Amino acid sequence: MTPFDKLLLFLVNTWQIDLVIVAKIAVVIFLLLYIVFSLVVVRQVNLMSRTINGLMEKNLLWGARALVVLAVAALVMGLIVL
Amino acid sequence: MVDVFVADKKTNKSAKYETVADRLLPQREQGRFKAFNVLPGKVHFETQEKSEKVILLLRQHWVTQLGSVLIAIVMLFLPILLHFIPVIDFLPDNFRLMAKVIWYLLTIAFVYEKFITWYFHVFIITDERVIDINFYNLLYKEVSQAKTDNIEDVTYRQGGVLRAMLDFGTVSMQTAGEQREFMIENVPRPNRVVKILNELILEEEQEKIEGRTR
Numbered sequence: 001m002t003p004f005d006k007l008l009l010f011l012v013n014t015w016q017i018d019l020v021i022v023a024k025i026a027v028v029i030f031l032l033l034y035i036v037f038s039l040v041v042v043r044q045v046n047l048m049s050r051t052i053n054g055l056m057e058k059n060l061l062w063g064a065r066a067l068v069v070l071a072v073a074a075l076v077m078g079l080i081v082l
Numbered sequence: 083m084v085d086v087f088v089a090d091k092k093t094n095k096s097a098k099y100e101t102v103a104d105r106l107l108p109q110r111e112q113g114r115f116k117a118f119n120v121l122p123g124k125v126h127f128e129t130q131e132k133s134e135k136v137i138l139l140l141r142q143h144w145v146t147q148l149g150s151v152l153i154a155i156v157m158l159f160l161p162i163l164l165h166f167i168p169v170i171d172f173l174p175d176n177f178r179l180m181a182k183v184i185w186y187l188l189t190i191a192f193v194y195e196k197f198i199t200w201y202f203h204v205f206i207i208t209d210e211r212v213i214d215i216n217f218y219n220l221l222y223k224e225v226s227q228a229k230t231d232n233i234e235d236v237t238y239r240q241g242g243v244l245r246a247m248l249d250f251g252t253v254s255m256q257t258a259g260e261q262r263e264f265m266i267e268n269v270p271r272p273n274r275v276v277k278i279l280n281e282l283i284l285e286e287e288q289e290k291i292e293g294r295t296r
Contacts, residue, residue, distance in 0.1 A: 020174075023177060027177075027180055027184070030184060031184075034187055034191070037191060038191075040221070041191075041194065041195070041198075044198075044217070044221070045198060047223070048198065048202040048217060050128060051127065051128050051202070051215055051223070051225070052125065052126070052127045052128070052202065052204060052206075052215055053125070053126055053127075054122070054123075054124035054125035054126050055114065055125065055201070055202075056114050060198060060201070063194065064194075067190065067191075067194060070187070070190070071187070074183055074184075074187055077180075077183065078180055078183070081176045081179060081180060082176055082177070082180060
């Protein structure tokens with residue numbers, strides 16, 4: 001038994017923690033952070049486009065917005081699936 | 083009183099000298115993903131003056147991004163390996179699915195971040211100055227510039243087999259300004275960049291001598 005297994009057993013037996021719930025919360029927190037990340041990307045692409053334009057910033061901005069949609073969709077999926 | 087000599091105002095006004103931009107016009111080249119753009123017409127930047135022309139828009143050579151491309155490819159195909167190596171088999175089906183979704187989200191974030199960082203890290207050479215716009219990551223932006231008339235010495239380095247084969251290298255400039263050395267790293271055709279920069283420096287000196295202003 002590895003130290004990690006021992007820790008898990010300790011948590012489950014001593015503190016009566018349901019590991020499935022912990023895992024679900026961890027996934028949801030990750031997906032929420034991903035949404036924050038995608039919003040930062042949109043803001044940053046906006047900033048980059050203001051700094052230099054005439055390239056393909058419109059397409060990149062749409063890409064960044066698609067990332068937000070993807071992040072929200074993943075969160076919804078996570079809430080449904082888990 | 084009769085005028086002995088009257089200067090021809092028309093000729094003075096229409097007196098047009100050939101600039102570096104005019105000379106480069108037949109060699110114009112631009113493309114969305116190109117790392118070497120000559121006279122990219124549509125490109126504008128934050129601090130550009132009205133009369134300032136963008137002569138060169140440079141990015142790092144695509145080969146410098148090869149490491150990121152390889153990592154992205156590995157990341158893309160890694161979940162397929164999970165069919166053969168049962169690493170996450172102990173997880174219930176729904177968690178396994180979410181693990182794959184999260185993995186692909188990370189892959190997309192990695193690819194997108196690397197791409198926009200490369201795409202917006204540009205070196206702009208105008209008829210007045212050299213500007214380096216760098217976004218180190220999503221949160222850090224650095225814009226440095228050197229005026230052409232402050233540039234004292236321009237050299238380029240092109241070491242290694244890959245650089246010689248694919249013709250890219252680092253252009254460095256010694257400036258009289260606060261920032262003593264200015265570097266344009268891993269750009270394609272550094273010899274041509276140096277040639278154009280020298281022409282621009284000469285043009286700037288000529289303008290000073292003739293008292294021309296833009």
